[in-house]
Amino acid sequence: MKTIVFIGSYKSGTSKEALMIAKEMGYYVVLCTDKAKYMTSHPDFLEVDQFVFIEDLLNEQQMVKEITKLMEKGKQICACLSFIDPYVSYAARLSKHFEIAKISVDSLGVMENKIAIREKLKDLPMTPFYTIFHPDDSIKKFGKENKSLFPFIIKPPISNGSKDVLFVETIEKLVSALTFLQEKHPNNPLLIEEFLHGPQYLVEILVYNKEIKFLALVEQEVLYNGRFIVTGYKFPGEVGEDEYRSLKGCISSILEQTGLSNGSCHMEMKLVQGKWKLIEVNPRMAGGAMNRIIEEGTGINLLKEILKVHLGEEPILPEKKKNYVYARYLTINSRGKLLKITGKELALKHDGVKYVHIKPHAGRLITAPYSMGNRYACVIAVSEAAEQAKAIALKATKEIKFYLEPF
Known part of the structure; x- marks a missing residue:
C-alpha cells in the first residue's frame, strides 16, 4: 500500500491540509505525533489512516524503528516529510535513509537555523547587518558597544511563527530582551539584526532539479507590538518590473548558495530604498492559509505539487486563473x-x-x-x-x- 509518513501536524493550517491532500491523492496517510490526544480525536484527523505515537519525535532511532515496522507490514513508504519546524530537514534525512526521494537535506537543515543561514549568506548583498550574542557575553558591555545600532531585532536561532522575536530600541529594552531570551533559551546564542524599514513580502518557492518551478510574491501587513504579527496578506504582491527581476536574481543567489536543488521554502524579504533585503528563510511552505491564498489566486494547489516533489515526481504548475x-x-x-x-x-x-x-x-x-x-x-x-x-x-x-x- 503506497504510504506517506508525516512527522507532526497542527489541527489546522498547512500541515493539516497536507494530510488531506495526501489522502485525496490516494495515499495511505501515517501521522507520527507526540500528542497522545490526537490519537483519540479522530474527528479532527479523519484523513489519517494510522497514528504512530512517539514521545520524542526527534528520536531518530525510534523513528527509523517505527517506519521499518510499517514497511514490514506491507506499507510502501513513498515519502516522509514535515511542514513543522524543527522536523523539516529531519524528515528529509529519514527519506534519504530509506532511499525514498532526493530532497536537499543539508540545505533544509541550514535554513532551519537562523544563525546558520545568516552565516551561509553573509557575503550576499541582500543580507542585512547582524551580529551574534553568545551565552557568555556581558549584556551591559554588549549594549554599550552596540547602542549606535538601535533599533534592532533579537531572535533565537530556532523559532517559528514570530515566537520570541523581539523589537529593541533602547539599552533598557535590550537588557530586558536578552535576559528574557537567555532564560527561555539557556546556553544558546542569539541573533541580533538591524531593523529594516520598507514593505515586507513573503515569497513561496518550489525547486525541482535545481530549477525554480514556482515563485509567488505575497505582500504582508505586519502588526508591530514589540513582536511581529502578520495580520494581512495581499496576493499577488505588486512591485515594478525591475524590482521583480531583481527579486528573482536575489532568490536564485540564495538558492545557489544554500544548495537547494529539490524542495520548497519560503522567504521573507523587505524592499528597502529599492533594494531587496532578506529577513529570513524557512525550509517549508508558510503556515496558516497560504495554500488557500495561492490556490484562490492562481488555481494552483501548491501543497499538492510540493508533495509530488517529495514523491520524486516533477511538479506541474499551470496557472489556471488570475485573481486578487x-x-x-x-x-x-x-x-x-x-x-x-x-x-x-x-x-x-x-x-x-x-x-x-x-x-x-x-x-x-x-x-x-x-x-x-x-x-x-x-x-x-x-x-x-x-x-x-x-x-x-x-x-x-x-x-x-x-x-x-x-x-
Missing part, C-alpha cells in the same frame, strides 16, 4: 477564557468571501498576540481588483465577534 486575494487574520487586545465566537456564517455571506476559519474552541484561554499562534480567525476574499478584495475581507471580519470571560 486578500487574507485578514484577527487578533484580540485582551485576555480571557473564550466563551464563544459568532459571525462565521454571516462573514461567508459577503460576496467575494471564499473562506472563513475560526481557530480556537470555547473554553480556551486566548490573549493579545505574542506570536502568530495568537491569530484566532481568518477571512479570505477574492476580487478582480486588489483594493476591492481587501475591502470585502475587512467588511466581513466585522461580523466576527469574540466573547470572553476575563481571566
Whole structure:
C-alpha cells in the first residue's frame, strides 16, 4: 500500500491540509505525533489512516524503528516529510535513509537555523547587518558597544511563527530582551539584526532539479507590538518590473548558495530604498492559509505539487486563473477564557468571501498576540481588483465577534 509518513501536524493550517491532500491523492496517510490526544480525536484527523505515537519525535532511532515496522507490514513508504519546524530537514534525512526521494537535506537543515543561514549568506548583498550574542557575553558591555545600532531585532536561532522575536530600541529594552531570551533559551546564542524599514513580502518557492518551478510574491501587513504579527496578506504582491527581476536574481543567489536543488521554502524579504533585503528563510511552505491564498489566486494547489516533489515526481504548475486575494487574520487586545465566537456564517455571506476559519474552541484561554499562534480567525476574499478584495475581507471580519470571560 503506497504510504506517506508525516512527522507532526497542527489541527489546522498547512500541515493539516497536507494530510488531506495526501489522502485525496490516494495515499495511505501515517501521522507520527507526540500528542497522545490526537490519537483519540479522530474527528479532527479523519484523513489519517494510522497514528504512530512517539514521545520524542526527534528520536531518530525510534523513528527509523517505527517506519521499518510499517514497511514490514506491507506499507510502501513513498515519502516522509514535515511542514513543522524543527522536523523539516529531519524528515528529509529519514527519506534519504530509506532511499525514498532526493530532497536537499543539508540545505533544509541550514535554513532551519537562523544563525546558520545568516552565516551561509553573509557575503550576499541582500543580507542585512547582524551580529551574534553568545551565552557568555556581558549584556551591559554588549549594549554599550552596540547602542549606535538601535533599533534592532533579537531572535533565537530556532523559532517559528514570530515566537520570541523581539523589537529593541533602547539599552533598557535590550537588557530586558536578552535576559528574557537567555532564560527561555539557556546556553544558546542569539541573533541580533538591524531593523529594516520598507514593505515586507513573503515569497513561496518550489525547486525541482535545481530549477525554480514556482515563485509567488505575497505582500504582508505586519502588526508591530514589540513582536511581529502578520495580520494581512495581499496576493499577488505588486512591485515594478525591475524590482521583480531583481527579486528573482536575489532568490536564485540564495538558492545557489544554500544548495537547494529539490524542495520548497519560503522567504521573507523587505524592499528597502529599492533594494531587496532578506529577513529570513524557512525550509517549508508558510503556515496558516497560504495554500488557500495561492490556490484562490492562481488555481494552483501548491501543497499538492510540493508533495509530488517529495514523491520524486516533477511538479506541474499551470496557472489556471488570475485573481486578487486578500487574507485578514484577527487578533484580540485582551485576555480571557473564550466563551464563544459568532459571525462565521454571516462573514461567508459577503460576496467575494471564499473562506472563513475560526481557530480556537470555547473554553480556551486566548490573549493579545505574542506570536502568530495568537491569530484566532481568518477571512479570505477574492476580487478582480486588489483594493476591492481587501475591502470585502475587512467588511466581513466585522461580523466576527469574540466573547470572553476575563481571566
